Amino acid sequence: MKSLRIAGFGKSEIRFDMFDLAREAAEARRAEKLQHIYHRGQDLAWDGRDVLAELVAKHGGIKVPPDKAAALTKIFAIIMWGELAAWKISAQLADRLVPLEAKMAATSQAHDEARHFYVMHDYLAQLGPVPKTMDAASRALLDLVLNTDNLLRKLMGMQLMVEALALTLFQAVREVNAEPVLSELLRYYEKDEARHVGLGIQHLPTMMKAASAIEHAGAIGFQLRLVFWSMASLKALEPDLRVLGIEARQIMRLGKAKQLHASEMLWSEMGIERPALNRQIGAGIDAINELVFPRRDGAGSEAGWLGRIKLAREVFKAGGLPVDATTLDMPAPAIAVA
Ligand SMILES: [Fe+2]
Numbered sequence: 001m002k003s004l005r006i007a008g009f010g011k012s013e014i015r016f017d018m019f020d021l022a023r024e025a026a027e028a029r030r031a032e033k034l035q036h037i038y039h040r041g042q043d044l045a046w047d048g049r050d051v052l053a054e055l056v057a058k059h060g061g062i063k064v065p066p067d068k069a070a071a072l073t074k075i076f077a078i079i080m081w082g083e084l085a086a087w088k089i090s091a092q093l094a095d096r097l098v099p100l101e102a103k104m105a106a107t108s109q110a111h112d113e114a115r116h117f118y119v120m121h122d123y124l125a126q127l128g129p130v131p132k133t134m135d136a137a138s139r140a141l142l143d144l145v146l147n148t149d150n151l152l153r154k155l156m157g158m159q160l161m162v163e164a165l166a167l168t169l170f171q172a173v174r175e176v177n178a179e180p181v182l183s184e185l186l187r188y189y190e191k192d193e194a195r196h197v198g199l200g201i202q203h204l205p206t207m208m209k210a211a212s213a214i215e216h217a218g219a220i221g222f223q224l225r226l227v228f229w230s231m232a233s234l235k236a237l238e239p240d241l242r243v244l245g246i247e248a249r250q251i252m253r254l255g256k257a258k259q260l261h262a263s264e265m266l267w268s269e270m271g272i273e274r275p276a277l278n279r280q281i282g283a284g285i286d287a288i289n290e291l292v293f294p295r296r297d298g299a300g301s302e303a304g305w306l307g308r309i310k311l312a313r314e315v316f317k318a319g320g321l322p323v324d325a326t327t328l329d330m331p332a333p334a335i336a337v338a
């Protein structure tokens with residue numbers, strides 16, 4: 001069979017049918033946005049070597065007390081290896097997505113993630129020895145997305161979950177100004193990652209329309225597994241985040257808000273108004289958050305497990321915690337890749 005293929009007969013790996021896919025108007029509009037993501041990525045591509053060198057020179061080097069340096073190294077080693085995972089995942093998407101525009105956007109993402117990986121490596125090398133691995137929970141999270149063959153799950157997990165979590169962490173580290181070179185560097189990352197969320201928002205509706213109800217349910221179940229591993233990974237990082245002045249509880253809340261915000265944009269792309277299911281999932285995550293990352297006042301950790309459970313039930317019944325709209329701040333080219 002293989003020899004037949006080599007001889008030019010039989011099934012080819014080249015999808016000659018890529019232009020044969022019928023499209024509705026809304027889908028065509030989204031395809032245009034996807035193509036735009038690719039061209040924006042090309043226009044805004046930055047030279048990581050120059051940017052890092054300029055920022056280090058501007059701030060007179062990377063100066064940070066040893067305890068903070070250790071915390072930053074641990075947290076950003078996860079980001080660094082996470083960028084390698086994102087590079088691999090986007091390369092898988094670039095290979096496997098068939099429609100031209102989505103394929104272009106994923107290819108552009110792979111180019112960005114390669115830059116994110118080597119720049120983070122170079123940054124960490126200036127901070128001290130670069131860790132050779134990451135914690136088990138973060139690895140489990142990334143391996144789930146890497147190993148799934150289901151493209152809907154892969155795209156949802158990567159673009160909506162992993163990217164939203166990374167954006168939240170970047171925003172928090174920038175806001176506490178943990179280290180000035182890193183704070184400025186992360187601005188560049190955030191703009192790129194926001195385009196990657198855009199790929200999810202613009203292409204997932206097409207994929208979801210083509211998927212069966214069972215596949216939808218499977219994708220939601222997959223997302224919940226990712227939420228579990230994100231929480232476990234944040235729990236492992238809690239002490240290091242605290243050294244930088246960041247509360248893991250807050251990251252979870254903001255990450256969830258960003259993710260739900262992205263999901264709602266996805267629903268509205270599909271012409272569906274905020275479904276109750278989305279709200280319920282949000283409330284459920286907020287409730288679990290009360291258990292895993294209790295508030296640091298009388299209502300939380302000091303109240304013991306019974307107090308936490310009571311609080312979690314109240315939060316769930318209230319439909320989750322209110323979210324400050326400003327905390328959803330995704331960088332401009334983000335989702336509205338107009
Ligand atoms: Fe990245």
Ligand SMILES: [Fe+2]
Binds near residue numbers: 086163192196
């Ligand atoms: Fe990304």
